[in-house]
Amino acid sequence: MRHLYRALTVLGSYRAQRVMGVATLAGLAATVVIGLFVVPPDATQGDVQRLMYIHVPVAWVTFLAFGVVFIASAGYLKTGRIQWDRVAAASAEIGVQFCALTIVLGSLWGRPVWGTWWTWDPRLTTTAVLLLIYVGYLSLRKVADSPARRAKWAAVVGVIGFIDVPIVHESVVWWRSLHQQATVLRLGAPTIAGSMLATLLLAFVTFTLAYGYLMAVRLRVGRLEDRSTVPVSSLPAPRARRPRPVGIPAPAPADIPTSASAEMPTSVPAGQPGPAPADMPASVASDSHA
Amino acid sequence: MRDAGYVAAGYTLTLATLAGYRWHLAVRTRRARRYVTAVTGRARGWRRRP
Numbered sequence: 652m653r654h655l656y657r658a659l660t661v662l663g664s665y666r667a668q669r670v671m672g673v674a675t676l677a678g679l680a681a682t683v684v685i686g687l688f689v690v691p692p693d694a695t696q697g698d699v700q701r702l703m704y705i706h707v708p709v710a711w712v713t714f715l716a717f718g719v720v721f722i723a724s725a726g727y728l729k730t731g732r733i734q735w736d737r738v739a740a741a742s743a744e745i746g747v748q749f750c751a752l753t754i755v756l757g758s759l760w761g762r763p764v765w766g767t768w769w770t771w772d773p774r775l776t777t778t779a780v781l782l783l784i785y786v787g788y789l790s791l792r793k794v795a796d797s798p799a800r801r802a803k804w805a806a807v808v809g810v811i812g813f814i815d816v817p818i819v820h821e822s823v824v825w826w827r828s829l830h831q832q833a834t835v836l837r838l839g840a841p842t843i844a845g846s847m848l849a850t851l852l853l854a855f856v857t858f859t860l861a862y863g864y865l866m867a868v869r870l871r872v873g874r875l876e877d878r879s880t881v882p883v884s885s886l887p888a889p890r891a892r893r894p895r896p897v898g899i900p901a902p903a904p905a906d907i908p909t910s911a912s913a914e915m916p917t918s919v920p921a922g923q924p925g926p927a928p929a930d931m932p933a934s935v936a937s938d939s940h941a
Numbered sequence: 942m943r944d945a946g947y948v949a950a951g952y953t954l955t956l957a958t959l960a961g962y963r964w965h966l967a968v969r970t971r972r973a974r975r976y977v978t979a980v981t982g983r984a985r986g987w988r989r990r991p
Contacts, residue, residue: 679959681957683952686952687948687952689979697944698944698945698948699944699947699948701948702947702948702951706951709955743960746987748958748962752954752955752958756954756955759947759950759951759954760947762947763944763947769990807952810965865959865962865963866970867964868963868966868970869966871970872969872970872973874968875974875977876969876973878973878977879973879976879977879980900953920981934975936950
């Protein structure tokens with residue numbers, strides 16, 4: 652657990668983010684060019700099969716994201732550290748978007764091949780249920796009234812909700828389905844042409860990188876938002892940023908007692924402006940702490 | 942190219958989703974940073990001295 656969080660912290664550094672961002676952009680460009688113009692079309696489906704190079708990797712990232720939610724939620728329930736909750740929230744947010752994208756891409760692929768935008772097929776239905784579970788997860792995070800309660804409730808849903816992921820993956824095996832069976836992640840050799848497999852693997856790497864990049868950025872946002880939602884009184888005291896008006900002497904260091912500093916209380920609550928020197932006008936005194 | 946519309950729509954939607962989410966995160970980052978800076982009075986990248 653600790654190693655996983657440390658790896659995520661390393662991924663969150665500015666340099667790692669920049670490298671991942673550039674690699675993701677390059678990978679996306681390569682995937683689009685190769686997927687659309689280089690690889691030959693499918694013998695039976697024609698060009699519409701080119702949607703496979705984004706539909707399948709996007710579905711893979713959905714599973715990956717919800718897997719991370721599961722691990723982070725279990726980590727939170729085990730350790731109670733809020734960092735795990737932050738990881739779970741970030742991954743769920745990304746996973747929901749990829750899950751919705753998976754459904755839309757599948758629909759775009761299904762229309763010309765199956766002749767329908769949507770059908771209550773086991774794979775499609777379980778995927779829709781998966782999307783609803785994690786939309787519910789994100790909604791639950793909005794309604795909880797305290798960070799600790801929010802983290803606890805969300806962690807429970809994050810662990811239980813993951814049950815649907817293996818069901819989605821195995822749905823085409825367990826039930827009669829319109830959706831095609833696994834062609835890469837299966838026992839035995841993949842049933843796909845070499846050039847198509849290579850393009851698909853490139854897309855897998857690219858979308859995994861995109862997930863890593865978005866996670867790194869989203870974790871940074873999460874840390875900032877957590878800082879901005881803590882009570883103001885627990886933040887460090889503000890510093891005066893405006894130039895001191897002419898004629899007002901700078902306060903003496905704390906270790907040199909003067910008449911002014913001797914009158915100052917020694918414990919000023921963080922976030923609260925301290926009393927102004929006696930010779931400072933009231934408006935300046937209030938402004939200097941804004 | 943047959944069914945080019947579906948393929949183009951799929952690729953465009955995917956790239957637009959990724960770009961849109963990245964833009965959304967940039968907006969959230971800026972907003973949170975502005976708030977933290979306003980409250981603490983510390984500029985971006987401020988670090989506590991050892």
